[in-house]
Amino acid sequence: MKRRYNNRKPKNAGDSARKVELEKEEIKKCSSVVKNKWLLRVGTAFLALFIVYLSVPFVLYCFPWIVGHLVYSHSFRIPFVDLSHPEDFSLNHTVNFYLTPEEGITVGVWQTVPDNQWQKAQGKDLEWYKESLKDSTPVIVYLHGNMGTRALSHRVELIKVLSAAGFNVLTMDYRGYGDSTGQPSEAGMTADAVYLYRWVKAYSGSSSVCLWGHSLGSGVATNAALKLQSDGFPVDCVILEAPFTNIYEEAAARNMVYWMFPGFENFIRYTLALNNLSFPNDENLKTLRSHLLLLHAEDDNIVPFHMSQKLYHIAKDAKNKHVRMETYTQSLGYSHNGIYRDPQLSRKIWQFLQLLQK
Ligand SMILES: *[C@@H]1O[C@H](CO)[C@@H](O)[C@H](O)[C@H]1NC(C)=O
Numbered sequence: 001m002k003r004r005y006n007n008r009k010p011k012n013a014g015d016s017a018r019k020v021e022l023e024k025e026e027i028k029k030c031s032s033v034v035k036n037k038w039l040l041r042v043g044t045a046f047l048a049l050f051i052v053y054l055s056v057p058f059v060l061y062c063f064p065w066i067v068g069h070l071v072y073s074h075s076f077r078i079p080f081v082d083l084s085h086p087e088d089f090s091l092n093h094t095v096n097f098y099l100t101p102e103e104g105i106t107v108g109v110w111q112t113v114p115d116n117q118w119q120k121a122q123g124k125d126l127e128w129y130k131e132s133l134k135d136s137t138p139v140i141v142y143l144h145g146n147m148g149t150r151a152l153s154h155r156v157e158l159i160k161v162l163s164a165a166g167f168n169v170l171t172m173d174y175r176g177y178g179d180s181t182g183q184p185s186e187a188g189m190t191a192d193a194v195y196l197y198r199w200v201k202a203y204s205g206s207s208s209v210c211l212w213g214h215s216l217g218s219g220v221a222t223n224a225a226l227k228l229q230s231d232g233f234p235v236d237c238v239i240l241e242a243p244f245t246n247i248y249e250e251a252a253a254r255n256m257v258y259w260m261f262p263g264f265e266n267f268i269r270y271t272l273a274l275n276n277l278s279f280p281n282d283e284n285l286k287t288l289r290s291h292l293l294l295l296h297a298e299d300d301n302i303v304p305f306h307m308s309q310k311l312y313h314i315a316k317d318a319k320n321k322h323v324r325m326e327t328y329t330q331s332l333g334y335s336h337n338g339i340y341r342d343p344q345l346s347r348k349i350w351q352f353l354q355l356l357q358k
């Protein structure tokens, strides 16, 4: 094209007009080439998106365990943390021990006594700690969320707050987490929590024992509480910190481009079901009769605040007479992991526990 144009040398006015005409034509052609290139790019981008769109579900379909790993995130942990030395995390009134919820599975547990006993606790063994469960101070069994171990800082901070408030606190790494053996599963984690609760109850005499579940642990807590209730051992009280309604709605609350694609939501539902994952807090609260306290921050960026509101109404509608909810305003900035920073937390927990005596 270029050559043809160069070869036509304008000689007069007519040629000059012809030149302008040719230039116009050139510009038109060029712009159509540019347009075509642009269309090609958009097309390629769409194709790439389409391939990603197809391949993500395909990969998840072929390896559904990936979804399980994302939910539990038990592989994400800080290496070289020695969980057998709780004093390394400035828990100097804590004993580390292991329980066997079922054959072949051992789970790592910490028990922290009320911190006014920290001096007495020095050098004591598990027997002494077990005895301390009897002294009628309330016991809190803390069920942590996904990712990491019982030594994550917001977990340790909460243990310190509860211990300073005068509670005996037990926390565990479910199977597959931390130094515990096995692989996590909803049924397995629930069994671990049920086992720990009953273990505590065997030593705690008249002390009340609460299940406290944070985030994914809220699902473990209500599953375990319901199981214990149907086995004839209703749990004294359940505290849910930043709980979700169920694992499907929590997954759907993740900000992902895939929700734009039709069918993806059903697909995720299907993959979660393949992993036997449901953690149905909403269903569980319809039948749970334990005293219930919900704690949620409005600015929670992991589990939306409205999920606790929904749970609160479900429990109320189910005629659970003992339901309370604590809301933390956005301005406090507690978000998903920071409720331990509430200076009034221990007072609120004590008030809630006082209702148990009534
Ligand atoms: C042990 O822990 C208690 C409670 O957290 C604290 O008050 C005390 O100062 C600690 N003692 C030592 C020696 O670190």
Ligand SMILES: *[C@@H]1O[C@H](CO)[C@@H](O)[C@H](O)[C@H]1NC(C)=O
Residues within 6 Å of the ligand: 185, 274, 275, 276
């Ligand atoms: C889900 O549960 C079924 C039936 O109990 C079991 O056969 C299957 O292996 C489980 N799947 C996973 C991923 O745990």
